[in-house]
Amino acid sequence: MAAAGFAIFYISRMLYMSDVSRFFSSLEIYNSYPFLFDILFGFLFNFLFDVSFCLSAVLFIVSGSEACRYIARYGIGTGVPSVGMYSVGIATICSVFGFSLFDQITGFGGFLAGISVSLIFGFICGKITNKYLNLNIPGFTYNMTLVSVATTASFMASGIFLFGSFESIIYLRGMIMSGIAALLFIGTAVMVFHSYNASLGADESHDRTQHLAFSNAFLWMLLLSLISAFFKPVSVVLIIMFSLILFIYSFKKYVKCVKRDSYVISEPALLPTEEELI
Amino acid sequence: MIENLFDVSTVLSVSNVAVFLFVLIGGVLISLSVHFIPIGGAPAAMAQATGVGTGTTQLAAGAGLTGLLAAGSVSAVTNNLYLPLFIGSISSCLMIAITMFSANLVYIFGVGCPLVSGKRQRDVITKDRQDVYVSKGTEGHGTPTASFFSGLIGGLIGGFGGSLTYVSILYLCTKTVGISFAGSAAFAATCSIALFYINSVIASYNIGGTIEGFTDQKFKKMPKAIFVSSIASAIFGIITIATVYLFIVPATGGIF
Amino acid sequence: MINFTVLLLLGLIAVLAAIAGYTEDLESVIGSQSNPNSQVQLAPQVMRPHRYFNKAISGEPISNALTAAIGASVAYLFTYISFPFLVSLVLGSIVASLFHAYLAFVSHTGRIASQGRFKQPLYKDVIRSHIFPIAAYAFLTVFCILSISYILKYALEHPFPFPLISLILGISVGSIGSSIGDVYYGAESLYQNYPFGAGINAAHSGDIVRKGASGILTNHDHTYFCSMFGAPATGLAFSATVFLTTWITSVFNPKDGTIYGVLAIILGILFIICLFVLNRILEIYAHHRFGPYRETEKGDAVDI
Numbered sequence: 145m146a147a148a149g150f151a152i153f154y155i156s157r158m159l160y161m162s163d164v165s166r167f168f169s170s171l172e173i174y175n176s177y178p179f180l181f182d183i184l185f186g187f188l189f190n191f192l193f194d195v196s197f198c199l200s201a202v203l204f205i206v207s208g209s210e211a212c213r214y215i216a217r218y219g220i221g222t223g224v225p226s227v228g229m230y231s232v233g234i235a236t237i238c239s240v241f242g243f244s245l246f247d248q249i250t251g252f253g254g255f256l257a258g259i260s261v262s263l264i265f266g267f268i269c270g271k272i273t274n275k276y277l278n279l280n281i282p283g284f285t286y287n288m289t290l291v292s293v294a295t296t297a298s299f300m301a302s303g304i305f306l307f308g309s310f311e312s313i314i315y316l317r318g319m320i321m322s323g324i325a326a327l328l329f330i331g332t333a334v335m336v337f338h339s340y341n342a343s344l345g346a347d348e349s350h351d352r353t354q355h356l357a358f359s360n361a362f363l364w365m366l367l368l369s370l371i372s373a374f375f376k377p378v379s380v381v382l383i384i385m386f387s388l389i390l391f392i393y394s395f396k397k398y399v400k401c402v403k404r405d406s407y408v409i410s411e412p413a414l415l416p417t418e419e420e421l422i
Numbered sequence: 423m424i425e426n427l428f429d430v431s432t433v434l435s436v437s438n439v440a441v442f443l444f445v446l447i448g449g450v451l452i453s454l455s456v457h458f459i460p461i462g463g464a465p466a467a468m469a470q471a472t473g474v475g476t477g478t479t480q481l482a483a484g485a486g487l488t489g490l491l492a493a494g495s496v497s498a499v500t501n502n503l504y505l506p507l508f509i510g511s512i513s514s515c516l517m518i519a520i521t522m523f524s525a526n527l528v529y530i531f532g533v534g535c536p537l538v539s540g541k542r543q544r545d546v547i548t549k550d551r552q553d554v555y556v557s558k559g560t561e562g563h564g565t566p567t568a569s570f571f572s573g574l575i576g577g578l579i580g581g582f583g584g585s586l587t588y589v590s591i592l593y594l595c596t597k598t599v600g601i602s603f604a605g606s607a608a609f610a611a612t613c614s615i616a617l618f619y620i621n622s623v624i625a626s627y628n629i630g631g632t633i634e635g636f637t638d639q640k641f642k643k644m645p646k647a648i649f650v651s652s653i654a655s656a657i658f659g660i661i662t663i664a665t666v667y668l669f670i671v672p673a674t675g676g677i678f
Numbered sequence: 679m680i681n682f683t684v685l686l687l688l689g690l691i692a693v694l695a696a697i698a699g700y701t702e703d704l705e706s707v708i709g710s711q712s713n714p715n716s717q718v719q720l721a722p723q724v725m726r727p728h729r730y731f732n733k734a735i736s737g738e739p740i741s742n743a744l745t746a747a748i749g750a751s752v753a754y755l756f757t758y759i760s761f762p763f764l765v766s767l768v769l770g771s772i773v774a775s776l777f778h779a780y781l782a783f784v785s786h787t788g789r790i791a792s793q794g795r796f797k798q799p800l801y802k803d804v805i806r807s808h809i810f811p812i813a814a815y816a817f818l819t820v821f822c823i824l825s826i827s828y829i830l831k832y833a834l835e836h837p838f839p840f841p842l843i844s845l846i847l848g849i850s851v852g853s854i855g856s857s858i859g860d861v862y863y864g865a866e867s868l869y870q871n872y873p874f875g876a877g878i879n880a881a882h883s884g885d886i887v888r889k890g891a892s893g894i895l896t897n898h899d900h901t902y903f904c905s906m907f908g909a910p911a912t913g914l915a916f917s918a919t920v921f922l923t924t925w926i927t928s929v930f931n932p933k934d935g936t937i938y939g940v941l942a943i944i945l946g947i948l949f950i951i952c953l954f955v956l957n958r959i960l961e962i963y964a965h966h967r968f969g970p971y972r973e974t975e976k977g978d979a980v981d982i
Contacts, residue, residue, distance in 0.1 A: 222626045225736040226479055233620035237613060237661050244668040261661060269620075269654050276646045277628050321608050322758075323839025327751040329615070330744045330845060334736065334781075341734055342785040345719070345792025352791070356784055363780060367748065367773070374755045398784065406791040406800040415894060416797055421725050467713035467856075467864035469877030475713050475864070476856040480739040484853030487846045491838070492923045495830075498837040499933040509932075509939065512946035513923040517850070519953040520922070524858045524915035526960055532907050533865045534875040536964040548958070554970035559879030564964075570957050574950060607837035615845075 187382070194305060194383040198369070201301035202361040205335050208294030209357040211287040213340040218281045224344065227291060228337030234269065235295035236329055238262035242300055243315040251310030258300055259293055266292025291336065299332045306368050308376040318375065327371075335364050352401035359398050362391035437598045442659045444590035448614075449621045449655025450648055451583030456482045456625035457644050458576025459518065460569035460635045465561075472539040472562035472569060472634050474525055478626035479619070481521070482580055486618050489514030489581030493588055494611060498603070503593065507585045514581025518573050522565045529564040537564030539634055546637050547571060562634075572635025583621075588614040594666055613662050620658065621651045684928050687833055691826050692921040695851075698822035699916030702742060702851050703859030703909040705815030707867075708808060708897045709733030709782055711741070712856040714864030719789065720884035722796035728888050729801055731808040731897050732789045735781045738860075739852030742819065746848030749774035749820040750827060750841035767824045775817040782812050808897060823847050826920065834924070847920070854916045862908030867900045875968060922949060 208231070216224040242258020249257070270288030274281060306324070307314050319325045339357035343349075366387040373380045403409060459482055462473030474481055493510030500506075526537055538555040539545070540562040545552055547568045556562055565573065588610050595606030628647035629640050705711075710718045711733045718730050735741040753770030757763055783805065790800045827843040830836045836843060869878050871887045890899055926946050932939035 220627065220630075222478055222623075222631055223737065225740055226477075226623045226626060229479060229619045229740070230623040233616040233618075233623070236616040237658055237665070240612070241661050241665045241668070244665050248668060265654075265657050265661070268657060269650075272650045272653055273624065273627060276650050277624070278646075279627060316605065320612060321605050321839060322754065323608065323841035323843075324751055324754075325608075325612050326839070326841040326845040327747045329612070330740065330747045334740060334744050338735065338781065338785075341736055342781075343788035343792050344734065345789055346723075346796070347794045348792045352788070356788060359784070360781075363777070367777065370773075371751060371755060374759065399787075402787045402791045402800070405794055406787075407794040407797050409800045409802065412801070412803045413799070415729065415888065416727050416799065421727070421797055464713040464716045465880070467860045468717065468869070468883070469861070469865040470880050470883075474857045475861050476853055477713075477737050477739075480737050480849070480853045481857060484739055484850045488850050488919065488923060491836075491843065491846050492927065494838050495834070495836050495924070496927055496932050496939065498835065499931065500936070500939065502932070502936050502939065505932050505936065505939040505943075508943050509927060509946070512926075512943055512950070515950055516922055516946055517854075517919045519950050520915050520918050521854055521857050523953050523957050523960075524854075524911050524918075525861060526957060528858055528861045528908060528911055529865075530960060530964045530967075532862045532911075533877070534968065535877050536968050537961045548961075550961075550965070555965065555968070557877040557879070557971050559881050560877040563877040565957075567958055567961060570954065574954065604837060608839050608842065611838050611842055615842075 190308075190376075191382045193308065194369070195386060197301050197305035198365045198383065198387060201298045201305060202358065202365060204294045204298035204301060205332070205361040205364070206354065206357045208291050208298060208336040209339045210354070211290040211294065212337050213353060214287045215281065215284060215291070216337075216340055220279060220281070224337050224341040225333075228295075228333040230269075231266070231288070231291040231295040231336065232299075232329060232333035234262055234265050234292045235299045235332065236325070238265060238292075238296045239299040239303065240320070240325075242296070243303065243319070244312055246310050246315070247312040251304075254310075255297075255300055255304075259297055262292045262296035263289060295332055295336055298335070299328055302328055302332065302364075302368055305365070306372045306375065308372070324371075331364060335360050347405060349401070349405055352398065352405060355394055355398040355401055358394040359391060362387050362394055366391055437594060438663055441590045441594045442656075442663060445587055445617070445659035445662060446652060446655045448583040448587035448590070449617055449658065450652050451579050451586065452482070452486065452618055452621040453625040453647050453651035454644065455486070455576045455580030455583060456622050457629060457633065457641055457647070458572050458579060458635060459485070459633075460522075460565055460573050461631075461633055463631045465632065466563070469529065469533050469535055469557070469563040470560045471632050472541070473565060473632060474522055474573075478629060478631065478633070479622045481518075482576070482622045482625075483618055485514045485517045485521075485577050486580040486584040486622075487615065488517040490584045490588055490611065490614055490618075493581075493585040494607060497589065497592060497607070503589060506589050507582060510585030510588075511578050511581040514584070515574055515577035518577035522570055522573050526564050533563070535563045537566045538562045539566050539569060539637070541634060541639075542637060568637050569635040572637070576635075584614055584618055587617050591662060591666070594663070599666060609666075617655065617658055620654055624651045624654060681928075684834065687829055688921060688925055688928060691829055691924065692917045694822045694826050695920040696913040696917035698819050698826070698851055699855060699913035700909045701815045701818040701822070702738070702855045702916075703912040704901055704905060705812060705819060706738050706855055706859065707863050707904045707908070708815065708901045709786075709812050710863070710897060711735065712738045713860050714868055717864060717868055717884060717886050721886050722793045722798040724884040725796075726884060726886060726888060727796070727798045728886065729804055729894050729896050731804055731812075732786050733782045733812070734785045734789050735778075737852065738856040739849045741778070741781070742823075742852035742855075743845050743848035745774040745778045745816055745820050746823045746844040747841055748777055749824050750844035753824055754840045763828060767821060767828065770824060771817050771821040774820045775813045778816040779809055779813040783809055804896065811898075811901075819851070823851065830924075834928075850919065851916050854919065855912050858915050859904065859908040859912040862911070863900060863904050867903045867908075876971065
């Protein structure tokens with residue numbers, strides 16, 4: 145899933161930076177109606193750009209919550225949220241480091257650099273935490289690394305989705321000085337751990353948790369796209385519609401899973417009697 | 423600026439090494455403070471265990487961040503570097519004290535049980551007999567004097583650690599690199615919150631849910647958490663200093 | 679010198695903080711969030727199906743921090759495009775409370791659906807009657823937190839960004855609410871079938887009260903119960919925290935000189951010593967008042 149996120153990210157990046165737009169502008173028809181084409185391609189490319197980052201952030205959030213589910217199923221004694229908060233602490237500093245490299249190397253390089261740093265940081269933290277604190281969970285190191293990478297990637301993808309830019313100064317002023325970093329900090333953490341925490345129980349089923357993770361992530365994207373209307377009002381209506389439709393779709397899937405899994409869904413009624421319980 | 427990073431004398435300048443060490447010490451102090459704060463976890467909310475009835479990570483974070491808020495407001499109005507540290511520390515301790523005291527009020531007047539710990543026969547500080555007051559099937563309830571004292575120490579240490587991280591990063595940004603105060607304060611506060619959460623989760627993994635303060639047996643496991651959090655804080659410090667030089671200086675030229 | 683405008687603002691902050699703490703605790707009670715949630719979660723497993731709302735978003739600090747951060751970000755951006763600040767704060771609180779209501783809905787349905795094998799039904803009317811009070815209490819809490827942050831940021835000139843202050847205050851109110859208010863809900867309100875005056879035996883975990891004087895209890899009854907002692911205690915504690923930590927540096931402002939900062943520190947230490955002594959007095963009082971634990975008086979559950 146993380147690989148799919150990377151692929152979408154990379155393809156969109158290539159599309160955005162490539163000569164496709166130049167190719168279209170060399171067409172004869174373009175020269176007759178330049179204004180119309182500018183608007184059309186401006187909309188199209190902005191939309192593609194937004195969609196790619198939206199989808200990659202969603203996929204990273206879902207893969208992070210999968211790894212979170214793996215760790216938390218062993219019962220670490222302090223609840224599910226601690227995994228999310230641990231990883232988001234790592235993710236915040238690594239993402240800020242990645243944003244810092246947007247001016248030095250390209251935007252995509254900064255993205256990769258942030259992820260690489262979080263890979264190393266998450267691996268070392270997972271290794272020493274599992275070994276010295278006697279958690280002794282098999283696969284803890286791998287999954288802790290995965291959670292920190294996924295959280296970092298979704299943090300950065302959400303940030304790029306929000307501001308739509310590859311300049312460090314935008315992130316410095318718009319994200320850190322204005323305090324939107326606080327929203328990304330807590331929001332990413334909650335989105336990563338919430339889906340498993342909300343469906344914890346004896347009959348927790350994997351597909352329901354996953355649908356919930358998708359639903360949460362799309363709602364989060366809807367919120368971010370509403371907020372991003374303040375920064376880049378160009379094609380924001382399209383992306384709001386896009387995330388709204390996908391949110392409603394995944395939410396309906398989740399409700400269907402709830403109807404399937406629950407014992408009985410009842411209108412106002414009495415409690416089950418003693419005979420029914422046995 | 424990126425070529426300056428490969429210059430040994432720039433990297434190993436006194437201020438960089440000092441900030442690195444302060445971030446390291448701050449992280450370790452945060453991790454240490456979680457061990458001092460008496461936490462009962464979910465059982466304490468049912469008066470089944472001694473301590474404050476909330477999660478390990480969250481009370482430490484709540485107290486430490488309240489201290490950070492006070493330290494931030496002080497650092498804006500004074501050039502003295504020591505005042506924010508101590509005022510942050512005191513504010514954090516005040517928050518813990520108010521929380522434990524009000525929780526004890528609820529235990530006594532709401533639930534109707536005395537403040538005892540079932541793990542020791544007599545309180546360490548007041549030498550009161552404890553075991554006879556413990557309800558059947560519980561390990562104690564409320565926050566008795568020894569745990570209260572331990573919590574105060576934890577609040578002092580945790581607030582100091584968080585403020586130390588904040589002030590040292592702030593110092594690096596404003597004094598050494600020459601960035602405006604508002605941007606450095608926001609950057610330093612964001613970094614401090616991230617460091618706070620990393621270290622308090624490490625400490626809470628170590629104690630695994632409940633602890634009664636320095637009188638508890640689990641307190642002896644503390645050196646392990648300190649080792650782990652020192653490594654995590656060291657990596658954190660390196661990335662933070664690299665970010666300050668890579669990010670803020672080239673992006674703004676030190677004016678914003 | 680003491681500035682009276684500042685003191686007035688501090689009083690306003692204290693009042694808003696008291697309301698925020700009060701509504702935060704009621705919001706956690708009506709959804710049985712945080713630590714007592716473990717009992718509501720455990721009850722169907724010991725054959726006690728119930729009609730409570732099981733809201734397990736996360737611990738209170740994180741969920742309150744999330745709502746506060748969402749509200750603050752939206753409000754900040756509305757003030758940025760020069761909306762009136764009161765309108766911005768209200769708009770931010772509405773968005774945050776809607777998000778909170780969504781999270782509450784999926785948490786309740788998810789947790790109940792995961793208890794299918796214990797035959798815990800999913801009641802539609804419980805969702806319908808609880809989701810709007812949850813959103814309403816969340817709205818009040820977020821609005822108060824945002825107002826405090828707004829005063830701290832723009833009137834008292836705090837250097838942190840506006841959403842960051844809200845995040846920190848949200849974590850603070852959540853940790854205070856789960857430390858103080860939850861005890862009253864978890865140890866007393868959920869266990870009214872056990873006699874007053876003892877901690878809950880670990881063997882009785884999950885045996886929560888389900889039937890009231892007339893009909894089956896829901897969280898609305900517990901909210902009424904907790905609004906009389908647990909929630910005011912939470913409000914006072916949060917108010918005291920926010921007020922005292924800003925008051926000591928406002929009365930002895932370090933701006934006027936280092937000596938004032940030192941005086942503020944001494945004042946803080948005095949407060950802490952006062953609380954320590956008061957706690958000791960309270961401990962002695964409780965030991966004398968309740969006496970040693972005697973099993974004969976504090977026996978088993980009352981069968982309602």
